[in-house]
Amino acid sequence: MIKWYNRFERNIFGFFAYRKDNAMQKSSYNVGIYCRLSRDDGKSESTSISNQREMLTKYVEEQGWNLSEVYIDDGFTGTNFERPDFQRMIVDVERGLINCVITKDLSRLGRNYSKVGYYTDEFFPLNNVRYIAINGEFDTENSDDGFSAFHNVINEFYPREVSKKVKAVYKMNAEKGLWIGGTPPYGYMKSPHNNKVLVIDEETAPIVKRIFEEFASGTSGRAIAENLTNEGILCPGAYYAQRLGKPCKTTAWSSSAVCSILDKEVYIGNLVQGKRKKVSFKSKERRFTPKETWITVENTHEAIISKEIFDEVRKLRQTNVVVRKPSGKRQQSIFHSQVKCSDCGAQMSPSLQANKITYRCGTYINKGKSVCTAHNIREEVLEAIVLNDITNYAKINKKQLVDEVLKLLKAETSGNHSYIKQKLSKMKSEIAKIEKAVENLYLDKANIPDTIFRKTMDSFNSQLEKLSADQAKLAEQLGTETEKQADVSKWADLVRQYANLDKLTRQIAHELIDSITVSAFYKVNGKNMQDVTINYKFVGNLSPTAEREEKIA
Numbered sequence: 001m002i003k004w005y006n007r008f009e010r011n012i013f014g015f016f017a018y019r020k021d022n023a024m025q026k027s028s029y030n031v032g033i034y035c036r037l038s039r040d041d042g043k044s045e046s047t048s049i050s051n052q053r054e055m056l057t058k059y060v061e062e063q064g065w066n067l068s069e070v071y072i073d074d075g076f077t078g079t080n081f082e083r084p085d086f087q088r089m090i091v092d093v094e095r096g097l098i099n100c101v102i103t104k105d106l107s108r109l110g111r112n113y114s115k116v117g118y119y120t121d122e123f124f125p126l127n128n129v130r131y132i133a134i135n136g137e138f139d140t141e142n143s144d145d146g147f148s149a150f151h152n153v154i155n156e157f158y159p160r161e162v163s164k165k166v167k168a169v170y171k172m173n174a175e176k177g178l179w180i181g182g183t184p185p186y187g188y189m190k191s192p193h194n195n196k197v198l199v200i201d202e203e204t205a206p207i208v209k210r211i212f213e214e215f216a217s218g219t220s221g222r223a224i225a226e227n228l229t230n231e232g233i234l235c236p237g238a239y240y241a242q243r244l245g246k247p248c249k250t251t252a253w254s255s256s257a258v259c260s261i262l263d264k265e266v267y268i269g270n271l272v273q274g275k276r277k278k279v280s281f282k283s284k285e286r287r288f289t290p291k292e293t294w295i296t297v298e299n300t301h302e303a304i305i306s307k308e309i310f311d312e313v314r315k316l317r318q319t320n321v322v323v324r325k326p327s328g329k330r331q332q333s334i335f336h337s338q339v340k341c342s343d344c345g346a347q348m349s350p351s352l353q354a355n356k357i358t359y360r361c362g363t364y365i366n367k368g369k370s371v372c373t374a375h376n377i378r379e380e381v382l383e384a385i386v387l388n389d390i391t392n393y394a395k396i397n398k399k400q401l402v403d404e405v406l407k408l409l410k411a412e413t414s415g416n417h418s419y420i421k422q423k424l425s426k427m428k429s430e431i432a433k434i435e436k437a438v439e440n441l442y443l444d445k446a447n448i449p450d451t452i453f454r455k456t457m458d459s460f461n462s463q464l465e466k467l468s469a470d471q472a473k474l475a476e477q478l479g480t481e482t483e484k485q486a487d488v489s490k491w492a493d494l495v496r497q498y499a500n501l502d503k504l505t506r507q508i509a510h511e512l513i514d515s516i517t518v519s520a521f522y523k524v525n526g527k528n529m530q531d532v533t534i535n536y537k538f539v540g541n542l543s544p545t546a547e548r549e550e551k552i553a
Contacts, residue, residue: 028065029100029130030098030100031068032097032100033060033101034072034086034103034108035049035052035070035071035072035073036052036073036078037052038077039075049072049074052104053072055134057070065100068097069092069097069098071086071088078108078110078111079110079111079112081115093123100129100130101132102131102133102134104133104134104135106138120138124140125140174271174274174295174297177297179195179198185264185267186261187201187204187205187267188205197301198301199302205304207228208261208267211228211258212261212267212309213309215258215262215313216312216316216507218332218505220332224255224258225258235250235251235252236257236261237257262313262317263314265296268304268306268310270296270300271295271296272294272295273294274295312510315337316337316510333350335350336506338514339377339515339517339518340518341372342531343361343372343373343519343520344361346363348360348362349365356378357378358376358379359376359377359382360376361374361375375518377532386516387502390504390508391498391499393495393542394501401496427470428471430467431464434464437460441457490538491538495536512536513536514537516533516534516535517531517535519531
């Protein structure tokens, strides 16, 4: 009995001692007040930083506690917990500099219910820190009311809805062809009249054009990057940093920066947006979206390069355009991605054989002789054939060249062009005559038996339908011929630049030629022969297939 009394006495005095120590602790709180305001909260007086600070300071004074520090994050969303002063406050808590944190309400602490719950239910209690939200009447010393989690969910609902609305607006603007990004692509700037419209940056657009042209002519991405760096041209990151007056770690170009420019459709006047999206409104992490979900709008702004050059560069980048020599140096093939197997249609890939580039059938390389044959052609041989063909056409007078090409294409001659126009004019007159006859028929309807009237009208209608159909066909033929003549004229202008060409480059080959087909070898009078067909851009194949005899080097 005495032992039990002594134990009770110790416990009861210990309890009052704890209450006394706790009261002393309460009266000596070192408080950190935290104020936060995001752009979405607006700038009303009730939510302003000054209002929050004044309210919290007054509360601390009324309690008789010590205000140790004020933490302010102005312009930071509540879903982001990497706020500068919030993190500074957390460090001060862990160092024991403050043992009480006070905010205006729970939403000031944050708007992510799971993370807010972590701080109120775990972090603050584990660090012996009291947390109070004075407007929400939340206090970790009296947090068993069951409503704190509910408050956190409600606080998160607001940014979730704001995020949905912002995404909807971004998507709508992207579908309209408006720029929804931040920093514009290198080579462009935001219009001073509308920051959702891109206009050409006269300072950097020539660099973009140069990058595309040099790559198309055979210069590698790494070589382009080295040349730009050596000339003191700032890389995109350094260029934008300079404009904003910010420091940048490097001004040097990289091959990845060059290739990034080469990949963008923005330079042909198209906007491709929505490639990435946030994992969640609570997170800053962005992930790539499936290509079918991207929003592409064409012709939204002025192009820097032509679509022809862009397509050519894309074609080159999708294939391996480099062959390695035993020395480790790189040698670029002239016709890569242009040479096709005439038997299976596969691309013939360049490889190095006896220090010379040779094109071999890709199907044979990958699947063997059961699918296609092991035929090949050396680049120097193919270059000689193509060079000879180009210079032969280039030396011809343009008018003569255009006429000859049109004949080869079995197109209508300029005489037939006039004939079509005359025939169309004649048809127009015939249609006018029939329409006049129909008009007269209606005028004489009262004097004509009904059966004869209907029969005559059916005949007129049948003639009109046939003439109208023939007229439409001739008009289409006339339009097609006009387009064909324009294509031939364009090709003639291109090819005639190279009358004195003695060396073929990749740029010239890809400018003039669409594809080259090469056959397997076959025997003619005991000799190995091979067919080479050149298909030019705009006009196709112009000459009989070239036969070449195999020469053993």
